[in-house]
Amino acid sequence: MNKVLLLLVLCAVSLPIYADQQAKKVFVMRDANGVLVFSDSPQIGAEEVSFNSRPNIMAATDTTFPVTKKPAKEQFEVSIIQPEDQATVRDNTGSVYVSGRITPMFKRGLRVRLLVDGQSQAEPQSNAVFILRDIERGEHKLQLELFDQNGKLIATSPTTTFYLHRASRINPGAN
Structure with missing residues (x-):
């Protein structure tokens, strides 16, 4: 047994x-x-x-200071959707309607400013729709700037070029 x-x-x-x-x-x-x-x-x-016979051992990390991740800041994109790039706007009064798009969705506290030929047209506002009045005929460049709640510039649109066609004051029948 x-x-x-x-x-x-x-x-x-x-x-x-x-x-x-x-x-x-x-x-x-x-x-x-x-x-x-x-x-x-x-x-x-x-x-x-074949495997390595040694154990996979890693030294312990120092845990006296906790690792805190800052939340990733949202990356905003700004674009001009009207007028389209290289478009011709025909308006004898010189009025141009500018419309922009902010992605991801426009959030409360954000402000948008329109630049025409590099010059600010007004104070930043809470929407991306602008009406320009009495713009001279010819080529113009538009750009939108997006500001956060603290007034910090966080995004800029690509430059959009448009051409304003107004009938001649000297020869109204000429194009």
Whole structure:
């Protein structure tokens, strides 16, 4: 009886060692679609993967100063949707309607300023729609600037060029 008990104890002790050795064998191969397939049993064309026997140990980090992430600031994009770039606006009074787009959605506290030929047209306002009056004929450049609640410039639109066509005062029939 003691011999049987001794044999059972030896088997129980050696089984984890045998299982550990078997668990370390991993095989890799590519399937018909070229995807890597890992397995613990060898297949035709599979290669055994060898592992480093050293444990993967990393030193502990200093936790005396908690790491705090600042929330990512939203990146706003500003664009002019009217008039379109290189468009000709025909208006004898010199009126031009400018409309802008802010993405992501326009938020409370943001302000928009319109620049015409590099000059500010008015104080920043809470929407991106502007009406220009008595603009001279010819080429003009528009740009929108977006400001946050503190008055800090956070985004600028690309420059849009438009051409204002007004009938001649000297020769009204000429184009």
